[in-house]
Amino acid sequence: MAQVLVAGVDTSTQSTKVRVTDALTGRTVRFGQAKHPDGTSVSPDAWWDAFLAAAREAGGLDDVSALAVGGQQHGMVLLDGSGRVVRDALLWNDTRSAPQAAGLIEAFGAAPATDAERARGVTDGGDAAAATLRGKQRWVRAVGSSPVASYTLTKVAWTAEAEPDNARRIAAIALPHDWLSWRIAGFGPVAPGGDAHLDALFTDRSDASGTSYFDAAANVYRRDLLALALAPAYGGDASFGADGTVLAPAEAFDHAERITLPTVLGPHDAAPVKADPAIAGRDVPGGCILAPGGGDNAMASLGLGMGVGDVSISLGTSGVAAAIAENPTYDMTGAISGFADCTGHFLPLACTINGSRITDAGCHALGTDYDGLAELAAKSVPGAGGITLVPYFDGERTPNRPDATATLAGMTLANTTRENIARAFVEGLLCSQRDCLELVRALGVDVRRILLIGGGARSSAVRAYGPGILEHRITLPATDEYVAIGAARQAAWVLSGASEPPAWELAIEETLTGEPTPEVYAQYVGYRG
Template sequence: MKTVAGIDLGTQSMKVVIYDYEKKEIIEKASCPMDLISEADGTREQTTEWFDKGLEVCFGKLSAENKKTIEAIGVSGQQHGFVPLDKDGKPLYNIKLWCDTSTAEECAYITKKAGGDKKVVAALGNLMLPGFTAPKILWLKNHKPDAFAKLTYIMLPHDYLNWKLTGEYVMEYGDSSGTALFDSKKRCWSKKICDIIDSSLMSKLPKLIEAHEAAGKVSAEAAKAYGIPEGIPVSAGGGDNMMGAVGTGTVADGFLTMSMGTSGTLYGYSDKPIADPANGLSGFCSSTGGWLPLLCTMNCTVSTEFIRGLFNLEVKELDGIAAKAPCGSEGVLVIPFFNGERTPNLPNGRASITGMTSANTSRENICRAAMESSVFAMRGGLDAFRKLGFQPKEIRLIGGGSKSPLWRQIAADVMNLPIRVPALDEAAALGGAVQALWCLKSQSGKCDIAQLCAEHIKLDESKNADPIAANVAAYDKAYADYQKMVDTVSPLYK
């Protein structure tokens, strides 16, 4: 048996899968929940100790026999998080996460010093947003100056796991492009932005490596700690969206992946730089050598979880109740900014339920509106893709939302595109495993990632959802009403 392993470090949990690349199946998987530090000022943090524990727990749950067969490992991690370490690799502060919105002042400072939004976009291909890494570094400098003075290593979550496995300090282009320190078009660090934060920052950033290269080899220490083979390659890895692209086969023009988890993301592979930051389309690099324009919302399944809790419903109960309401929920709208929002850029945004009358106020309409809002929020990203000349063929749907037949149909109708679901779940972890296989095969010769994904990423035809013309028309109107309401309330939170 020949296997590779994929690790997915998410916001809510860490997962590890062992993938038999000859039989093309996941033979074993394990997970460990992750805690979250959450404060009213938008703070969202975790600790390196929790990440360390996650590796121990997950690998500890896997069988010794299966672990012996692992030939390479690939790591996926939540994007943008800032892991600050001193010269001995000790944490200097908590890890500020992608969903942390406490750095709005730092974003405004960097943007002003750079000459405004247009100059920032010219330097990075992205706006300076609270979710990105750069303002988190400045936050540490401003709020924890003693810790900043000792800062030696700047890592993203997936880089930290790579470092734990190999002892090597490197970063690849995909996750780097989500730091807001990186020029996505030129594929290099932006000295202009780095110098605004601190004149020493450029010297502290890691070496950049290509997507097919190894970050390093499993160290003797890691092999002993986790029961995995010493000396096997650990691939470059990448952000969870970049690895989700690999795990869904979104490595060629025309395919989009939509992830419906805590956050919502919509992204597609491009062989040239594509970005529209003003409309929420970030200009990221892929972790397969090209580019991965991406829209991210901070509130996707968050909205249904809050509504489900409000009515004290189980997941399937919410789906059943929502299914009784018509498309558009008779005009009821949920504005889902429970955690602030990134697209549109409203770190101080608030959620609301609106459009209610004496005739349409019902659990059914509110539950369905919560589901619809998650997709409406990404419809704008699809429009931005099309304006830039991207011709979408279909959407590969992953995340918790992909498990719901109703949500799959809503997505197909709102986006007016076929929805397809990968046969194997855990797309980010599987993407890490497939990238690890790419790295392994590249060591003995050139290997094509698109061909590799075509061989290993299969779709579950029983979960297909295609747009229904009448529903598409209803949702075009409902989406217009939703967008009008978002435009109306947005000035309240700026």
């Protein structure tokens, strides 16, 4: 029997990875990778160039029967009517839209709570704190999550306010994985007046659920929320009426209705278009099928084969704690994002802007490498002699402190040593993820298994102290590219036509255990407030 190949593409913040995979076993056949430019505002053309380079390094895609793209969430790609990018994409970690996020919450919170809302637990009261919480709660009820600077809608609102001419040019809004899938299908910018086939854009529930204008529970776009964000471009303020309707200028509503948004496919639906044979599937009868793709966290959970009760903690550029839930989750504090997963379930998720770069910063500050940082930390004790790092280097999303900076607290002349500082950096990373884990637990998620993945999981110090700080046994899957694996698994699922994804074996490197160290997290909580 001839080997059938599928490809999983991971277009992440830092690079594009292409994993050509055996559709039956899930084993890697070929692999390629190419870097993205640094920065939080990037031309999508750089992603396209990186994909082509990674595909070449992977030996080409001519023999690939199905392909899916997993991508960094929330990034805003604006296209005009000719399919040209209106402005550089704003990535998830670009926090310039923090004021707009606060403004969207304020707009939703201004009107008093109705009797029906009060019955559902929406906050009443007229002071500013009550109005802010009420706004967050209304957003959670509307789309599963309350806006923060990471989310796409806040970036649209920033564009409408800071660059109104660009906002008025928007003909389509895509996310990074949507845009790259569209390009792989052979579409792209055309001459003015030509048909750019914007209607061929497609996405999935997981990525759409991170925009703040898609309700994953009802599976519908909320174009009224897009109108709310676009209002400043049309010279008006927007608000949330007491009857639950969005109030905005008529021109904003008209524009929101005209914008092309990617078609949201089901978990194992084939896209209505196939890959351009010049890019993939040239040697495959019938060509290369395109699968829906998805957001990177949901794709990683698919790659890990996660089920209900599993929580993954991913230490990459960001830090993410994500759980699989059967039903929608509504965190009325707004701290947890109520996303969808790639299988038809839901993915309550807490994300920190600062992930493994925390230990990068520790290495830089102490003039050492990862092994050196671990060796120094091992000479300290739990709690780092009283020193705590609150690691909000680039601001923070969980908790929502976009303007924060990092602090080293608790230093004295006696405890300020390289060993204690090294330990504090590792403990700060793990405690920030414990914050996320506790938020997930607070929603009633019964945490049965914790899987630790990402580049930061390779740290011997993270492995040594993780079980104690998280106070839970940790399953350590073998180091691999789980977003790309999840994308490949989805591609194989769509290709098979089966009702369930293929059962690929997950290689477990080891199970980490350790004595609980609750005093470390308690010390951290005391300093981070």
